[in-house]
Amino acid sequence: MSDATPPTPSARSGVIHDIGYRHYDGPRLGRGHIARALFVESALGAYGIGRSARSKIVPMLLFAVVCVPAFILVVVAAITNADELPGEYTSYVLNVQVLVAIYVAGQAPANVSRDLRFRVMPLYFSRPLERVDYVLAKYAALSAAVFVFVAVPLTIMFLGALLVELPIGEQAPDYLRSLGSGLLVALVLAGIGLVIAAVTPRRGLGVAAIITVLLVLAGVQGVVQGIATEENEETLAAYSGLFSPFTLVDGVQSSVLGADSALPAEPPGTVGAIVFLIVTLLLVVACVGALLLRYRKVSI
Amino acid sequence: MxxxxxxxxxxxxxxxxxxxxxxxxxxxxxxxxxxxxxxxxxxxxxxxxxxxxxxxxxxxxxxxxxxxxxxxxxxxxxxxxxxxxxxxxxxxxxxxxxxxxxxxxxxxxxxxxxxxxxxxxxxxxxxxxxxxxxxxxxxxxxxxxxxxxxxxxxxxxxxxxxxxxxxxxxxxxxxxxxxxxxxxxxxxxxxxxxxxxxxxxxxxxxxxxxxxxxxxxxADVTAASALVAVEVDDRTDELAAALRSAGLTVALVGHVLEVELRDDTTYDVVRDHVVGLGVGLVRMEQRRHRMSEIFTAAGAGIV
Incomplete structure (x- = not known):
């Protein structure tokens, strides 16, 4: 028999016992699961979910604003009994490009700069996650967030169109095309945003740099296209679309996916289609490559 | 393992x-x-x-x-x-x-x-x-x-x-x-x-x-190298010399002598020499080497 005395009832009541250290013998998930957890947390974080109340304001507000025009289009169609929506799915992203650019500029630095600036990276690297996992998870997360940012208003338009009993056969093809180009826009913008954010660990600088780059590119594209159209340089006008991520993807959408372009000139023929598609894919690959290089240099 | x-x-x-x-x-x-x-x-x-x-x-x-x-x-x-x-x-x-x-x-x-x-x-x-x-x-x-x-x-x-x-x-x-x-x-x-x-x-x-x-x-580091700190009121140098000639390792730290403790007879040797010189014994206590001393000694030995 044990000679240990049982604790008296008086000592047991109203006392918080230090139960001592308990070991964890539950499951330990591998690299893939960890990368997925990082992806989910980062993607939700791009809308402020799981972050402070203050960091929810900007993304949520922008998200609401980007959906407003879609609502208006549906409401107008309902009131006027129109036989089509007063706006195109395929030009929606181009029309709200400033909002998308601001969103990316705000969320790309929030996604990666903090870990770099406050030297959290060694804590990731001292865990089973590899550098490439971190980069891909973060890239996928921001891409998914940007895709949701453009796909939700498009989906509002589509569902609204069905509600006002527009024929699904006429609505679906352009809706699907716009989702395809929305995915491309998300990949391209997330790539550009993350590369800039990863080399400017100060968050404010990152925001400013991304928005400047995106708006300046759009501006250059607009000016070049305007002048070229004026001078009847149609080829130059068409290829000027390569300058800005938004017009680049619009070019792919019109030439490869077969949508009507909202721009004055679209890529000429098969060569144009191939050029725009290859530039888009190269841009995505280059962004991932630049990110991998950047993170290889992060010391622990 | x-x-x-x-x-x-x-x-x-x-x-x-x-x-x-x-x-x-x-x-x-x-x-x-x-x-x-x-x-x-x-x-x-x-x-x-x-x-x-x-x-x-x-x-x-x-x-x-x-x-x-x-x-x-x-x-x-x-x-x-x-x-x-x-x-x-x-x-x-x-x-x-x-x-x-x-x-x-x-x-x-x-x-x-x-x-x-x-x-x-x-x-x-x-x-x-x-x-x-x-x-x-x-x-x-x-x-x-x-x-x-x-x-x-x-x-x-x-x-x-x-x-x-x-x-x-x-x-x-x-x-x-x-x-x-x-x-x-x-x-x-x-x-x-x-x-x-x-x-x-x-x-x-x-x-x-x-x-x-x-x-x-x-335990090895600190125990294997015990010391006796000896402080006398006068003629510290003479005592150090006497203890060295008796075969002990002695270091002078400030006005305290640190004598390597071999076994219990070390205390007797120190006592006898203090009495022999006729000086007052202020303090005699056992001390441990601190790791820093070992580190310095080992470093000095290699360099």
Whole structure:
């Protein structure tokens, strides 16, 4: 028999016992699961979910604003009994490009700069996650967030169109095309945003740099296209679309996916289609490559 | 099974040799890794985590090869870096839960382990506040918590007492001792402060310039070299000379003679000589070598 005395009832009541250290013998998930957890947390974080109340304001507000025009289009169609929506799915992203650019500029630095600036990276690297996992998870997360940012208003338009009993056969093809180009826009913008954010660990600088780059590119594209159209340089006008991520993807959408372009000139023929598609894919690959290089240099 | 084992481990960065032909076997427990700044402590830790490839030689941690099983090692080892690594805008709870998930714990398990671990390192109500508002001591606790949250078999702590005031230092050392004894987690703690490590470590590894100076148990280090401190009111130099001629090793530290204690007869020899000189004996007490003296002596011996 044990000679240990049982604790008296008086000592047991109203006392918080230090139960001592308990070991964890539950499951330990591998690299893939960890990368997925990082992806989910980062993607939700791009809308402020799981972050402070203050960091929810900007993304949520922008998200609401980007959906407003879609609502208006549906409401107008309902009131006027129109036989089509007063706006195109395929030009929606181009029309709200400033909002998308601001969103990316705000969320790309929030996604990666903090870990770099406050030297959290060694804590990731001292865990089973590899550098490439971190980069891909973060890239996928921001891409998914940007895709949701453009796909939700498009989906509002589509569902609204069905509600006002527009024929699904006429609505679906352009809706699907716009989702395809929305995915491309998300990949391209997330790539550009993350590369800039990863080399400017100060968050404010990152925001400013991304928005400047995106708006300046759009501006250059607009000016070049305007002048070229004026001078009847149609080829130059068409290829000027390569300058800005938004017009680049619009070019792919019109030439490869077969949508009507909202721009004055679209890529000429098969060569144009191939050029725009290859530039888009190269841009995505280059962004991932630049990110991998950047993170290889992060010391622990 | 050895906790950590290295065999002629060498790491060169260009012309600089950070770790040089280090061969050491370490058993589980609380191990001090002692060396001056730049002695190669941090490099050794990065090699052991499998993050920096060795130039030559090999090393195993928990029986796993650092060159090929890095990911497996990192899932069973915790790491607390020397530098700041905490974002200021999240709370300790949010941050440690995130790091737990990055160690492969599912969401619920991560939450439970975080609550437990933060309590064990001594963070209570403040754990819901943003880390930016914490004191240095609290930040060190958060850094320690993130290294323990996945219940590793071994934690590697790089200068955990850096920047702490004496009270904070004592708390941190107490925690390290508890991690080894109560939690049953082996600890490799790197420090350039020798005095603090002898209080908490079972075993010390001393490196200098990337080379192994000594590896032995703390008890061996401090017990094998006891001293008698002798203070007399006059003629200290004559007494020192007399004791030396009697075959004892004597060092003069200030106005105190430190005499190597061989066995109990040493006390008699000292007493006889003091009486012989006719001086007053102010003090005679047993002392232990501190690790710092051994470190200096060993360093001087090699250089």
């Amino acid at each position: 050895a906790l950590i084992s290295t065999d002629t481990l060498t790491k060169r960065y260009g012309p600089v040799t950070a770790v040089s032909e280090l061969s050491v076997d370490i058993e589980p427990g609380v191990i001090g890794l002692i060396g001056a700044n730049g002695a190669g402590k941090s490099t050794l830790i990065k090699i052991l985590l499998g993050l920096v490839p060795a130039t030559s030689g090999s090393a195993t941690v928990l029986g796993l090869d650092v060159a090929s099983d890095g990911a497996q090692i990192r899932s069973r080892v915790g790491y607390m870096p020397e530098h700041d690594c905490l974002p200021p805008d999240v709370s300790a709870t949010e941050f440690v839960v995130h790091m737990a998930r990055m160690s492969g714990l599912a969401r619920t398990a991560a939450r439970e382990r975080t609550a437990d671990t933060l309590r064990h390192v001594g963070l209570y109500e403040e754990r819901y506040r943003p880390i930016g508002s914490y004191s240095t001591g609290m930040k060190q606790r958060v850094k320690l918590a993130q290294s323990l949250v996945h219940d590793p078999t071994l934690v590697l702590l790089d200068e955990p007492t850096n920047g702490l005031d004496p009270a904070g230092r004592d708390d941190m050392l107490g925690l390290i001792r508890r991690i080894g004894s109560e939690f049953g987690i082996s600890v490799l703690v790197a420090s350039h402060l020798l005095g603090e490590l002898e209080r908490v470590c079972d075993h010390v590894v001393v490196i200098d310039g990337g080379r192994l100076l000594r590896s032995s148990s703390t």
